[in-house]
Structure formats: C-alpha cells, structure tokens
Amino acid sequence: MSTQTTGTIAVFGATGQQGGAVVDALLAHGARVRALVRDPRSDRARALAARGVELAAVRTDDPASLAAALAAVAGFSFMTPEANSLEEVETEIRIGTALVDAAVGAGVPHVVFNSVFGADRKRGVPHHDSKHAIEEHLRASGLRASMVRATAFMENFAGVLAPSLEHGEIVLRMPLPEDAALKMISIRDIGRVIAALLLGTAQAPGGAVELVGDELTGPRIAALFGAHAGLPARYEVLPLSVLPTDLDRVMFREFAKAAEHPGDPAAVRSIEPATLDLAQWIRATDWTPPTDAAAA
Known part of the structure; x- marks a missing residue:
C-alpha cells in the first residue's frame, strides 16, 4: 500500500531534459521542489526559480553542500552523467556514490535513481556498468530506494x-x-513515473521498473x-x-x-496510467x- 508523501522533494539534474521532466511532473502535483544545481545563476536554474523551485547550490566533491541540500527532504531523485570512457565511468560512479552517501547522512526517506535499461547486472558496457555500480551502492546503503531504468527515448x-x-x-x-x-519511453513519462514514486502514489514492483511505454x-x-x-x-x-x-x-x-x-508496459502504466x-x-x-x- 502506498503512503502519499508530502514535503520537499530534491532533484539532482533538474536543469537537464529528464530531471526537468521530473520537476514538471512534481510541480503539476503541487509538490515543493528543491533543485540541486552547480550554478544557481545559470539561465536554466533561474528559469526553475521563476517557477517556484527552490535552488540549492552543490558540488558533488563537497559533502557539506550535499548534506545541506538534502536536509529535511521527503524524497530525492537523481541521475548521473552518461559515461563514454573508463575515466568517465569512474567519475560517474564517484558522483553517484557521493549523492547516495549524502542521502544516507541526511536520512532521506526515499531515493529514486534514474538509471538505464540493462543496469541490473554487469554487461561490459561502460554507461550501463557505471549505473549498475551506483545501483549496487544504493541497494547496500540501507535507504528505501527505487530504480527506474529508461529505455530508448521516443524523442x-x-x-x-x-x-x-x-x-x-x-x-x-x-x-x-x-x-x-525497440523498447521506448517518452521523456515526459520518465518524469511522471519518478514523480509518482516519490509522491507515494505508486510503487515500483520489487524496487525497480524498466520504463517501456x-x-x-x-x-x-x-x-x-x-x-x-x-x-x-x-x-x-x-x-x-x-x-x-x-x-x-x-x-x-x-x-x-x-x-x-x-518488456512490461503494463508495469509502467500501473505507476503512470497515462504513459x-x-x-x-x-x-x-x-x-x-x-x-x-x-x-x-
């Protein structure tokens, strides 16, 4: 049984397409949103602020800034930059690990990781294996966690x-x-599914869902x-x-x-019927x- 969540929801990656879709869906439900951004003065960050989104300046190599940004939030959605090389894999894992550790320190009640299809196991694919490592770290953290694994974008x-x-x-x-x-999903619906999980109007079966519209x-x-x-x-x-x-x-x-x-589009529609x-x-x-x- 889902328990509806109130309180501020933190979003890391809110100035990007997928994170922006999460913000759109949360605001559509009247939720309070705090965007974790590198530069609150950027045009995209200011556009979020103009819509009533609270901005929190963070650096992923600064645990104190992450701790402050996640203080007293009811939920946290994050995604990590796509890795294209072994060096970028290490960077992505480091960022994801820092975000998970900050959520642990802040006692965040529910964390949703915007992952990728195939990240349920190691595959020898850099941008899949990096997210697999982050998923494993999140599962081991003791946090209540949900993984959403996006497929190809209709966009x-x-x-x-x-x-x-x-x-x-x-x-x-x-x-x-x-x-x-080809398995596919719209970016709009990635945001809607994540918002539904964070707001407690639905749950991911088994803690993870492959996003297939x-x-x-x-x-x-x-x-x-x-x-x-x-x-x-x-x-x-x-x-x-x-x-x-x-x-x-x-x-x-x-x-x-x-x-x-x-895939199982029905599982996605059980979370967001309008997928x-x-x-x-x-x-x-x-x-x-x-x-x-x-x-x-």
Whole structure:
C-alpha cells in the first residue's frame, strides 16, 4: 500500500531534459521542489526559480553542500552523467556514490535513481556498468530506494532517428534488425513515473521498473509515422558502422539484445496510467514530415 508523501522533494539534474521532466511532473502535483544545481545563476536554474523551485547550490566533491541540500527532504531523485570512457565511468560512479552517501547522512526517506535499461547486472558496457555500480551502492546503503531504468527515448524520432520524406514516402532508417522490437519511453513519462514514486502514489514492483511505454519493430514504427502523415512508409536497416561512436554502436547492440526479452508496459502504466505509446506520442507532439529530400 502506498503512503502519499508530502514535503520537499530534491532533484539532482533538474536543469537537464529528464530531471526537468521530473520537476514538471512534481510541480503539476503541487509538490515543493528543491533543485540541486552547480550554478544557481545559470539561465536554466533561474528559469526553475521563476517557477517556484527552490535552488540549492552543490558540488558533488563537497559533502557539506550535499548534506545541506538534502536536509529535511521527503524524497530525492537523481541521475548521473552518461559515461563514454573508463575515466568517465569512474567519475560517474564517484558522483553517484557521493549523492547516495549524502542521502544516507541526511536520512532521506526515499531515493529514486534514474538509471538505464540493462543496469541490473554487469554487461561490459561502460554507461550501463557505471549505473549498475551506483545501483549496487544504493541497494547496500540501507535507504528505501527505487530504480527506474529508461529505455530508448521516443524523442529521438524528432532528432537523430527522425524519419525522412523521400519521393512522397516516409522512410525510417535504423541500425536495428527488422524483427527486433525497440523498447521506448517518452521523456515526459520518465518524469511522471519518478514523480509518482516519490509522491507515494505508486510503487515500483520489487524496487525497480524498466520504463517501456511501447515496444515495436522498425517496420511497425515506420508504418505509424506513415499513417499519421497519410503517406506510404518503409523501413531500412542500416549497418552499425554508420554510427559515429563506439558507445552508439554498443547501445544499438544492446537494443537488439533487449528485444529478445519482451518488456512490461503494463508495469509502467500501473505507476503512470497515462504513459504514452508511440502512436500517442506522435499525435501529442503533432509530428509532421520534413521537406521531401528528393524535391530539394
């Protein structure tokens, strides 16, 4: 049984996309929010303050600043910067460990770690293994903790994975096999799930939840964009070699492996019933096809 939480909720990473979505969801519920920021004078921090968010200046290498920022809070949401190298893995683990230790010292009643899919065990993937180490440290801390493990962002289809329009046809290209179903979630819903856990309106089954709002193959994804635009659509598989970095290549290999194990969107909707599937996200964002590349 969930017990609804009142009191101030602390958010680390509030000036970023995912942390910002947490703040949005908390404010929508009338919660008091304290954002832990490096520079309270930055434009993004000031924008939070203008919305009624309390700002607390912190340095992750300064335990006193973290302790002060987490004093008397009812809950704490944090995420850590993505690691792209062994050096960055060490930095990420150090930051995550410092935040967990500060939460222990402050006696925070509930901590939610915004992790990543696959962080439930070591995989030899830098940005997964760093978060796995932080999850393990958090579990060993004795704190009441929930792990939310984000999958691919639907917002990528408005950016790096955006379909193109060619000769009047919607074309989606990804380095993912045709029969591999991509697990995905909207950034909005990451924030809503975390807020629900922090506010005590829901619980993560077993203390962790993989965030899957939808799970579709490339051809099915292309078809949804085509149907929305009222145009024919097709999917093309790209080789992993087109990706610019080793991290990107590793990530898409993980997407393909994850497709072997079906997700559980129902578990996510038990926490946030309004979680978007991809068709709903396309409508909600009023997606429109780009200019026809062939006509340019």
